[in-house]
Amino acid sequence: MTELPELRHTAAHVLAYAVQDLFPDAKPTIGPAIENGFYYDFDRAVPFTPEDMEKLEARMREIVAADYEMTGREVTRAEAIESFRDNPYKVEMAREIPQGQPITLYSIGEFTDLCRGGHAHRTGEIGAFKLQSVAGAYWRGDEKKPMLQRIYGTAWHTQAELDAYLQQLEEALRRDHRKLGAELDLFSIEEAAGGGLVFWHPKGAIVRGIIEDFIREGLRERGYLPVITPHVVSERLFETSGHLENFAQNMFGPLEVEEQRYRLKPMNCPGHILIYKSRLRSYRDLPLRYSEFGTVYRFERSGVLHGLTRVRGFTTDDGHLFLRPDQLQREFEQALDEALRLLRAFKFDDFFCYLSTREPLLRGATDDAAEAAIRAALESSKLSYTLDEGGGAFYGPKLDINVRDAIGRVWQLGTVQVDFTLPERFDLTYRGNDGHEHRPVMIHRALAGSMERFFGILIEHFAGAFPAWLAPVQAVVVPISEHQAAYAHEAAAQLRGAGFRVEVDESNEKLGYKIRHWKTQKVPYILVAGKQEVADSTLNVNARGVEEKRTLTVASFIEELRSAVLSLS
RNA sequence: GCCGUUGUAGCUCAGUGGUAGAGCACGCCCUUGGUAAGGGCGAGGCCACGGGUUCAAUCCCCGUCAACGGCUCCA
Structure with missing residues (x-):
């Protein structure tokens, strides 16, 4: 039997075929299989309308019913470029195929596409499909490049599978935290106040309080000390921390007060660092563990805001650990352990981790040591993880914890990050037992991530039916x-x-x-x-x-x- | 921010170039009940906002804002 990705990839070709027939002015670009379906991006001056989609779907049905054979042939680069000379996107792709890699064209009926292959043998193998939506998408995901029109669809072996998938989508809709949030009177986002800013209604606030109590209890047992830091602080703090340099596009703009510039904090770490720095620290003080339900504000472009899971103001269950290097492994283990305790309590039992290491250029001996410590911690926690080598972690190696919810969707929740950079920037030290000054290592960790997102995920995970210990009304x-x-x-x-x-x-x-x-x-x-x-x-x-x-x-x-x-x- | 769609009562949605409707929710009354919707009455709308076209705009046109689906990014 044809694998689903191949079947979906074929469905993308069928879509492009239908578009070629009905809208010859549209230039096909790329059309891969994706999770649950496929899409195809077209360059066309006029947008596709919902009626266009119906026509396309009807034409696709004919193409599937005609049961065309998918035939492929290898061509030279020149031939490929020549055959797509009216389509700059295909020409660009043909030019970029690496030397030595075969260039292939695949055809069904009257439609030929530049494609590396991986298809069903015949269009008739597409048992059931449905076009879902049109959306804008930049060519190659680059907002400086032309905006294309992406048509999304889903395709399956059988009608029954398609129906089951559509039903799952409905289930997701039924569980949507934005819908349940209103129905159960948990929270709202108020136009009068601005997008991405959350109002927790009494019932939502009660649940949040229970979650916070649960987390606090765990932190207390593990020797964390509570701290509370201001929401607005002098901009100079973020110059020192480097946020102004690296994170400014995610920060709210400056507020001017008595000729001083202030900023809403986008992270809690600089504040916690100031507390660390407020006096001399001895190796005997370490590990020092600060925790705060710290509310931060980040600028997000209006188009990306989404319910509770993507907001502009949110509260992290933040914690910062100041450590001697030799304490790294143990503390990392503890943080992981605490994260797992939290997730299990909230009935997530399917989780996995991504370990991202620092970009090779930034790596030093300390990174290797930290990475070894993290790996050892992961082994001893028996956690499976995927390694993302050089995966963009800037300060140091970082572990992201993902969970799968009750209907199979994946969410990123907690994160544990090792940081060598901020201790340098703030010139943090502690007095060692040798009487000399030493540089502490920091760990940033948030277990639930943010209260807003965690709550949103919980609502969907439980479909609003909170277990008795969490329910706002028991x-x-x-x-x-x-x-x-x-x-x-x-x-x-x-x-x-x-x-x-x-x-x-x-x-x-x-x-x-x-x-x-x-x-x-x-x-x-x-x-x-x-x-x-x-x-x-x-x-x-x-x-x-x-x-x-x-x-x-x-x-x-x-x-x-x-x-x-x-x-x- | 960009592309598309949408914006009518608290919610879900009908509707028309001649200043608006349903169901649910809400209030009052009747009813005093046995495990997922008893009945009646009532209140509630700058038809998102700002311009324009028209004798007349909720409806047509332009702009703005917001929400939604994506693109990009992340807790």
Whole structure:
């Protein structure tokens, strides 16, 4: 059977064929297979309309039904350039194919494309496909180059697979944190305040508080010290740190106050460094571990903002470690360990890491030592990782932790980075046991990444149905009629007294309506109080995801909820 | 920022060159109920904003802003 990438690549050719037929003015450029589908970029003066897409899809169906054979032949560079002389993109590609590599043309029916190959044998092998969207895309991803029109599609062996994929897309839509955020009243982004700035509503803020408490608890156990640093500081600080030089395009512009320029901080590290520098440090002080839920502001171009996952103001669960070089491995291990504890608690059990090392030009002996320490830490944590040699890490080697969520999407969360640069820039020292000054190493680490993004991912991961320990409302007491209202309040008071987040639903509605309401609000426990329950001092427990209803005394429900919360379920 | 799409009630969306509608949500009333929607009434709109065309613009044209889907980048 044809592999999916080959089938999708073929589908891209079919699309280009259809475009050639229906819109001969469009110049095909490149059209690869991608995850779940394919795209093809065209240069065309007039944009494709939704109606164009329908026509293209219909024409593609004919091409697939015609079951053309995919035939390839090798040509010389000159022949390739000649046959695409009206298409500068193809000519550019033909020119750039390295010497010695075969140049091939592939044809289906009346359509021939410059292509390295990897196709289905016949167009009929494309079992099911669908065009999805049109979008602008720069030629070769370079915004200085012409904007092309990219048509996205998806293709599968069978209709059933296509349907399953489309259903998965719907599921993702259903879980979209922007949608659930509004429905569950968790957060909003307000036009009146500006894009990319998050307003946490009470229910969202409650969840965030629980997450923060959880993280703080772990940090306390691991010897982190809390610090709190200003949001706006003199620009000079970022000159020293190098942010103005390297990160300025991501920073908000300067604020002028009494002829001094100030900046919103884009990172917390310079502030933490100032605390380190505020007095002399001894080797005995190290490792020194500072942590802060530090709110930072970064300028992002308006087009990239997205819900909670891409914002302009966010709070990192930041931490900076100041270390002797010999402490690097142990501390790195600890940071990893803490990251895994966090991820497991939030029911992520599929994660993997990318280790990016410093660009070769910047590498020194310290890098090798740090890299060895990180690798050793990774081995001992039994974490699988992919190495990204020279992967752009500027300060030192860096480890990114990615998770796969409940519907298979991958997110980057935490990061642990070794930094040799800032200690130099700020001339950080500690007094060694030899009486001399030494240079500490820094680790930057954020485990959840940012509270905003982490929350957004959690919403989607749980589809808004937070486990009881996280749920902003853990239980609702629902009196069947107003005769049970007093009892409902009494029960709720007991539950609150036991430390739980509980509401009472006194609305003038029938039971079925209230049940439906709280089910859609994804509250873990709905506690029904009718005549019978009042008489017996019990509650009828309707637990989320559990068909069977049980009648429990208030005390035994408290026990049950308590153990659910303690086990983080 | 760039390309495309969209902007009508709190939300989801109809609609028309002659100043606007539904469902849900909201308020009041009736109802006092047994596990996913009981009934009635009511309130709610600078039809995103600014220009233009027209006797007349929510509708047509231009611009701006915002959201959404991408490109690029990242927590």
